[in-house]
Amino acid sequence: MKTVIHWFRRDLRVSDNVALSEASRRAERVIPVFIFEDAFRTGPDVGAARLAFLLQSVEALRKNLAELGRALIIRCGKSEEVLPRLCAEAGAQAVFANKRYEPYAQRRDEQLVGLLNAAGFGFELFKDAVVWEESEILTQAGKPYTVFTPYSRAWKARPLPPPKEKLKAVSQTSPVPSLPSDTLPATTEEMGYPLTQTIPPGGERAAQELLRRFMAGPVDAYAESRNFPAVDGTSRLSPHLRAGTIGVRTILAELNLARDKKAVRPPPSAGSVNGADIFLNELIWREFYLQVLHHFPHVTRGAFRPEYDRVAWSENQEHFQAWCEGRTGYPIVDAAMRCLNATGMMHNRLRMIVAMFLTKDLLLHWQWGERYFMRQLVDGDMAANNGGWQWSAGTGTDAAPYFRIFNPVTQGEKFDAEGKFVRQWIPELAAFPDDMIHQPWENPLLLSRSHYPQRIVLHEEQRPKCLALFKAVK
Template sequence: MHAALVWFRRDLRHFDHAALHHALRHAQKVHCVFVFDRDILDALPSREDRRVGFIHHAVTELDAALDALARATGGRGAGLIVRHGRAVEEIPRLARALGVDQVCTNRDYEPAAITRDSRVAEALAADGIGFVDFKDQVIFERDEVLTQGNAPFSVFTPYRNAWLKKLDSFFVQAYPVEKHAGALAPKPEGERIPALDELGFGAGNLAELRMPLGVTGGRVLFEAFKGRIDRYKRTRDFPAVKGVSYLSTHLRFGTVSIRELVAYAWQHGGEGAETWLSELVWRDFYHMILWHHPRVVETTFKPEYARVQWDDAPELFAAWCEARTGYPLVDAAMRQINQTGYMHNRLRMIVASFLTKDLGVDWRLGERYFADHLIDFDLAANNGGWQWAASTGCDAQPYFRIFNPVTQSEKFDPEGRFIRRYVPELERVPNKFVHAPWTMGGIDQSAAGVRIGTDYPAAVVDHASARARTLARFGVVKGG
């Protein structure tokens, strides 16, 4: 093959990269491109979207890393060709201009991305240019892990068991890039990366990202987590404790390698690493579900639960979004996502259960809110998590699993440290009241310097009553 074009998307790293590896091995000259896709960017609800800042930084770092790779192997330098337009138009146009034989990219499993890639492949084929994609963002994909009856799994635990049984060194081996980097082609003259404001986004959103960025940042976070991984099982559910890996955004945009993470957890062993590996298996599971059942984007995984009648309660949904439900841990979690674009995983389950099971609001509204606000938003995981919380998805547990927001708060933030970090109105409230401040009497409220209903909201619903309504709501569908 004379020349190839590698199209980077959610794989913004220069190492252990399937498409780049294969292109460098088989082509004499390899160009690299990233497209700030207007079909995606123009649909974002805010021009200050933090994800664009994260991507822009990663693209800039990737450009420099590719250049350094080429020079280290005696080349004249390389880098990314960056375009701002519609990918379905920009990729075929660039492939023609560069005279490549093939476009190589890593596979995506979202319905819109599958449609986009099909359109790009058709346009390329009309010009006699090939299109090939590779598995890169998961360990096992599509039909690689099936039941004994050759059907896709619908429950996680048996899927995980089959996944772990199938795992061996073959599936976690890296795709070396460095030794083939001499084939990287120089960028065309005059190519540069547009600034954030040229893309129509505020340059200030980069400063708001409270995490290390790019491949460098992913490496810093992973190395730090290695020192905590043995405690992961014991600490991961406590939002006030530094217990999780904080790698979700880097996994979403591919600034870390899923193969490297899985290989480390698998080889390290112990309850902490095994528990973390199980979380990485969830990621493969939800991508598998999305690929086999793209209908979940619009409707329930369990067809019978499409008949659940959710409440039309815009005022309750607004209270949830704006962190004024009167349940401190729920409000603290919502302030975390609103202020930082991140939410601890345990809190995601709590607030999702609260919205659907306490407020009776359709899970799709919460799913959309997370999609608009989470820096690490991933369609497969977000949809799977929300449907799990709403009891409409892939879950062996019945619908009457309903989180009690007060007992969850008492269990996972016992001293109210996380609550007080994001809800400073409750800073002086004693621990015995901080999880349910509406139970304080007037004297206690005065002593704590907070009036419930004025300085901090009263509870918008009674959990016991809400739980009864949820059981009735699902009982109608189940015929109970």
């Protein structure tokens, strides 16, 4: 095969990229292409933060490719129109891409196979975004796993694949034809999505830097510190895993190195012993939810357990607005939501707290929260977001059901004991002492002077209402 188009999608990197490596191994000329699809700027889940991260990451990819003497060809439009035309223009025999797992993306790829083949071009997809995909880890009965622990056991029992080599500089003997390229919008505002959040930098180098920083220290204490939002204890790699600015094999190789180094030096504290193992588990959760999405695509439309589609959720729009804007009167919930609105990021512990609060205290449909998250998050990912929301609402794969209800006060006291995180995002509460920061209503005088709102619901009253709602459909 002489010329192959590598179509970059959720794999915006030149290292550890399976389809790109295959293209360079099998073709003399590889033409790197990115298609800015119309769908990126339409649809209910589009968010400025994710779009901005995408634009930054494509720009970083363009620069990385240029350093290798390769030009990234950008085309705006629909892939089903752009790709056959581009194959003909470039004299390419095939398009290579890495596989996507969302139901809509899989449907589109199936159509593309037919379309490109009919026009005389090949279309090959490769496993890249995950270590093990949906058909590789099944129960002994050949069924998909619906419980995480046995799934993760089966996942870990397999040998890990090493990272793929970085793309090489272009060969002088096989120059790539020069093709016209479109320019991307300079800002998300041009697309009708003004960016109001301060988001982390995109691109492959930013991802490598985060990985290096995390493996050089925080991974050791991860088992403990990952629960505390005021501590910089997690990798912050989720936007990169979503955009594909880092390969999962690269992360695993670095994790193994960190584990080996740890074997020769004593652990700094008892809590740090399992840091690498717990981190690995989180990466497996990501793959678990991707395979749930593949095998049970109905989760995008409703509860994993359909009986919970009958829950009579509240439709109180004022409560929903207060939750979105961080005005519920519960400091840990409000601080988390304000952080999300300002940065497009939210710590995992906080995601669980605010999701529980929306569903179990405000009794609002989890899909309202799911959608709001998708619009705000830099890392908004259909599988992980849906899995996280259904887990929190108690409608998902998890056997621990709806009666797991977080108390927002005790969660705050446990995971933000000194109120450091709360004070960062709710300056109105600065004057409250540590022992009252999570229940400011205990000091009505100070609260009335603070401009911080009263609670919109009382947790102790909502809890039994929530249990009754779920019991009614059991």
